[in-house]
Amino acid sequence: MSETPNRHPMLRLFSYARPHRRQIWLATLFSILNKVFDLAPPVLIGTAVDVVVQQEDSFIAGLGFPDVNTQLWLLAVVTVIIWALESLFQYLYEVYWRNLAQVLQHDLRLDSYDHVQKLELAYFEDRSTGGLMAVLNDDINQLERFLDIGANEVIQVITTVLVIGAIFIGLAPTVAWMALLPMPFVFWGSLRFQKQLAPRYTAVREQVSVLNGQLSNNLSGIATIKSFTAEAHETERVRIASQEYQARNRAAIRLSSAFVPLIRMVIVIGFTTILVFGGQLAFQGALNVGAYSVLVFMTQRLLWPLTRLGSTLDMYQRAMASTTRAMNLLDTQPQIVDGARQLPGTVARGVVSFEDVSFEYAYQYGSGRSANDRSSNGDSSNGREMPRVLHNLSLHIPAGDTIAIVGSTGSGKTTVVKLLLRFYDVQQGRITLDGVDIRELKLAELRRAIGFVSQDVFLFHGTVRENIAYGTFDAPLEAIVAAAKVAEAHDFIMQLPDGYDTIVGERGQKLSGGQRQRLSIARAVLKDPPVLILDEATSAVDNETEAAIQRSMERIIVGRTTIVIAHRLSTVRHAHRIFVLENGELREQGRHEELVAQNGIYANLWRVQTGESLHV
Numbered sequence: 001m002s003e004t005p006n007r008h009p010m011l012r013l014f015s016y017a018r019p020h021r022r023q024i025w026l027a028t029l030f031s032i033l034n035k036v037f038d039l040a041p042p043v044l045i046g047t048a049v050d051v052v053v054q055q056e057d058s059f060i061a062g063l064g065f066p067d068v069n070t071q072l073w074l075l076a077v078v079t080v081i082i083w084a085l086e087s088l089f090q091y092l093y094e095v096y097w098r099n100l101a102q103v104l105q106h107d108l109r110l111d112s113y114d115h116v117q118k119l120e121l122a123y124f125e126d127r128s129t130g131g132l133m134a135v136l137n138d139d140i141n142q143l144e145r146f147l148d149i150g151a152n153e154v155i156q157v158i159t160t161v162l163v164i165g166a167i168f169i170g171l172a173p174t175v176a177w178m179a180l181l182p183m184p185f186v187f188w189g190s191l192r193f194q195k196q197l198a199p200r201y202t203a204v205r206e207q208v209s210v211l212n213g214q215l216s217n218n219l220s221g222i223a224t225i226k227s228f229t230a231e232a233h234e235t236e237r238v239r240i241a242s243q244e245y246q247a248r249n250r251a252a253i254r255l256s257s258a259f260v261p262l263i264r265m266v267i268v269i270g271f272t273t274i275l276v277f278g279g280q281l282a283f284q285g286a287l288n289v290g291a292y293s294v295l296v297f298m299t300q301r302l303l304w305p306l307t308r309l310g311s312t313l314d315m316y317q318r319a320m321a322s323t324t325r326a327m328n329l330l331d332t333q334p335q336i337v338d339g340a341r342q343l344p345g346t347v348a349r350g351v352v353s354f355e356d357v358s359f360e361y362a363y364q365y366g367s368g369r370s371a372n373d374r375s376s377n378g379d380s381s382n383g384r385e386m387p388r389v390l391h392n393l394s395l396h397i398p399a400g401d402t403i404a405i406v407g408s409t410g411s412g413k414t415t416v417v418k419l420l421l422r423f424y425d426v427q428q429g430r431i432t433l434d435g436v437d438i439r440e441l442k443l444a445e446l447r448r449a450i451g452f453v454s455q456d457v458f459l460f461h462g463t464v465r466e467n468i469a470y471g472t473f474d475a476p477l478e479a480i481v482a483a484a485k486v487a488e489a490h491d492f493i494m495q496l497p498d499g500y501d502t503i504v505g506e507r508g509q510k511l512s513g514g515q516r517q518r519l520s521i522a523r524a525v526l527k528d529p530p531v532l533i534l535d536e537a538t539s540a541v542d543n544e545t546e547a548a549i550q551r552s553m554e555r556i557i558v559g560r561t562t563i564v565i566a567h568r569l570s571t572v573r574h575a576h577r578i579f580v581l582e583n584g585e586l587r588e589q590g591r592h593e594e595l596v597a598q599n600g601i602y603a604n605l606w607r608v609q610t611g612e613s614l615h616v
Contacts, residue, residue: 010320012327013143016107020100027096031152034089035159040082042301043167046294048075053289093152101147109140112326120336121423122362130216131209135329138208139322146319153312164298171291172278182266189266190313193259197313200252201321207245209325214241259313271299336422339440348449349434350530350561352420354395356429359419361389389415390584392429397577399530402562404572406602407581413565415584417533420563422446433531451529455536457516459508464493465500467508468522475526487522488552489515518552525556532557535565569606578602 017024051060051071060071113136124132218225218234225234278295281287287295389412397403405413418424420431422438430437438446459467468483469475480500484490492515496502508516524532534553550571556562566572573592580588580595580602588600595602 010323013104013108013323016104016111017100020103023096023100023103027093027100027152028155030089030093030096031155032159034086034093035156036163037082037086037089038156039160039163039298039301040086041079042294042297044075044079044082045297046291048072049289049293051075097152098148101144104147105140105144108143108326109136112136112140112329115330115332118334119332120334121418122335123332128209128213128217130211130213132329133216134205134209134212135325138212139205139325142205142319142322143326146315150312150315150319154316157312160301164301167298168274168295172274172281172287172295174277174281182269185266186263189259189263193255193313196255197252197317198320200248200255201317202324204245204248204252204318205321205325207241207248211238211241211245214238256313256317274299336425336443337439338443339438339446340442341436341440342442342445343436343449344434348530350397350399350449351432351434352395352397352531352561352563353432353435354393354416354419354429355432357390357393357419357426357431358428359390359415359424359426361424390419393581393584393586394429395579395586397561397563399561400559401576402557402564402574404564404566404575404578405581406566406569406572406578406605408605410583411581412584413581414535416581417452417535417563417565420533421450421452449530451524451527451532453517453520453524453532453534457508457513457520459504459511459516459519461504461506463498463501463503464496464519467504467519468500468526470523472526479526480522483522483526484519486525486552486555487518489518489522492518521552521556529560531561531563533563533565536567569602569609 047060051068055061055068056066060074065071065074116132116136214237218238225231274295278287278292282289282292393412393416395403395416405416407413415424419426420438422443425439430439432438433441433446433449460470465477465480468480468489472479477500481490484493484500493500493502502510504510504516504519508519511519564572564575569592572578575592577589578592578595579586580600582601588595588598588602590598596606597603
């Protein structure tokens, strides 16, 4: 949808409605018919007055029913039919509009979420989860609320004006124009209010994102808040954000609440015109009493929907502000562009090369505002960029080898992994897999060839079985159990209350760190990738668990290219080659024994960790 970002959000919304045109036309027809029959009772009342006053000379008598009792019974039957049809069409329009709201909401939410998943990792690192949730959930729900009620009300207001206008002109053309004179001012005023309301509701929706982001962040970090007894501090922060939301809503409420009283005073002009001048015509005999009754009642029926127009416009502006935010999300273009090439063979061999790779993060700092503040205001021009992370890095990893990348914190180890997975793109040089620049490969092709076990294990709320099979969703239980055994996870899984069907909780909170790590390894084993990345896989576990993970790794790495990012050097001493990074540059490389003998950076790290002398 990026080709039409300047179109009105309602016009862009129609593109989602296009496949459902038949449903929209039917819903519109039922709304119109419901309103037509809803406007019939005043006509029936006027006709009843005409029967009582004119009797054998009434309008119905002129249709061939001179008897007054017959006229009244006929009127009663027609009334029942009209009320039944009004009820039927109300049921139909509600079913059609509400189902349409559900379909459009579903389509827009699905498209938005699918689009968000295609955005690069940097996009998420600069934004809060709560802010994105506000768009994907609350903003799109605003659209549902408008379609549920507002669309029907707009159609019925237009139908009311047209039908009543036609009746006025038919019954009393000399005074009809007086009654309808306020209508242009009503619609002009509605448009003016709409323009004034739009920026206020946009500000409201933006503040919803800020508030949701604050709440989501706090709930995720509740353990930290409690450990630092910061409950009062965080409550104060939420209070400030909530007060700002309240203030922005108050500004919108002040304006939207003024609409109905002002419109009511404009409409009363038309009502008094009919009351006085129509009454004079009836007194003079130019208008019969029944027709005069119809005009008075119809003016009353015109008043109610037009005063409701204010709440409808209010709902419309909320929906448009939310739709604009959803469309802006869809307009965000991924910076990581999908390639078009397949790997040369059916299965990747696993030859990985970094060729003069340089990279720096585009994250801004020093402006005194958070990343969320900057992203919400569209300002990324202030502040200084972080220094370059990798400098002309060249690595060659043969197929089937196990290599390790080590270095002090901030040396660029994890950045190497992110670049290989194309979470970010290199800014200079290139990375190849089996001789093909990874920027030319299809992203799905690249990432299917790589298994990733992170130190920050993420487990989804679900069963042990579902988490191991994540990414290999159709794997049979036998394969899942086999993968768990390789990862030395099977024994502890069988001790859980429901074995492989045990719910692990959100983020796997019911399991220990070592248990989560072994499930992550089992997940990678089941995927069976030609390239395996182990990023600090044993950094947060005890010695016994580390030993178990090490044993499982020795089985996992056989026959596949393995890249181990390690802080504990004892876990990589048997690697085919160790690359030592410092400040984003490759400073040393070789086997463990060679690097220790060089008495350089690696040797110093080894001495610090082991306290041993530098002999091997």
